Amino acid sequence: MNDRATPSDEQLVAYLDDRLDVEQRTRIDAAIAEDSVLNLRLQWLARSNLPFRQAYDELAQQAPVDRLQSMLDTLPSPQRPAVSRRWFLAAAAGLVVSGVLADRLFLGWQLSQQKSNWRGLVADYMALYVPQTLDHLPSDEATERAQLRTIDARLGLNLSPAQLALPRSEFKRAQILEYEGVPIAQITYLDPAHGPIALCATRSNSGSRHFAHERRHDMNVVYWADMEHAWMLIGHNPATELEDMAKVLRGRLGA
Known part of the structure; x- marks a missing residue:
């Protein structure tokens, strides 16, 4: 992220979750101070209280890891990236999260949560x-x-x-x-x-x-x-x- 780039929603969520290093946080702090629209976006994400991490963890579990690993294994050694399996699994999950399929899965997950949530709230209240x-x-x-x-x-x-x-x-x-x-x-x-x-x-x-x-x-x-x-x-x-x-x-x- 350079000094003039507008932070994405993913970066703002990481900012709210305190998952950025000092330099990244400083850049976002400066951008928020200068951009009122960006400040509003951050406030909306903070108020929404959506369980982003839980949702994306569920999506990451659906990444086609075995199929992607087998594709990687077929590459000749000179063409095969010198990366660890842990890095590869993380990258595979990231591909799913960043794609259209992930968007559809996340929206479906979010909708299912919203549809049943009000009944859960009522039940919590009635339990008393x-x-x-x-x-x-x-x-x-x-x-x-x-x-x-x-x-x-x-x-x-x-x-x-x-x-x-x-x-x-x-x-x-x-x-x-x-x-x-x-x-x-x-x-x-x-x-x-x-x-x-x-x-x-x-x-x-x-x-x-x-x-x-x-x-x-x-x-x-x-x-x-x-x-x-x-x-x-x-x-x-x-x-x-x-x-x-x-x-x-x-x-x-x-x-």
Whole structure:
């Protein structure tokens, strides 16, 4: 990197990870001080908190090392580079990371993380709930409607207490959670047999999806999507019972 070159995103990530030598860091420090746009790029990379190293490590494992090594072995000795196997493996992995294939793999990995991350965040939060978290909350209809209006305003929904009623489980609270600027609606219930349940939603443009199941923190999760929102129902209820509830809710919500 010369004095006039603009640092790449890879160099800025290495800068943030403290993986540059003193001379390289000094050059980037000077470039940041002189270039406000570069400074903004660095701030964006720092705020994004994406696990770049983990992603690129996963890609490096997919490098076609054996095939490339066999190609190297076929070269006559005078043409064969005098490099160690460790250097060659690193270079092979670097070729994958720097190519179009790596770009596609990284984007696919990143998208898969984003799609499931909001459910993980909700599950982390719900793992802290016990019946006593909810049983003291008021459950009159006026309070419910006021809370639902807050959700409607943030997520473009039109919810009513009647749509959200579940057999046996008592509606306890509706609120907005937020993670990195992304709003998540959380509607909580108290089941007398299995404890807290939550119906959650966030905006999504990934298209309609049928019911799917997963387990997080020893809780069952049923999740689905309509054209504008992704939904999940989470609780300690059996998976089949939770899906029956989800079907009722989806039918009423048109989701």
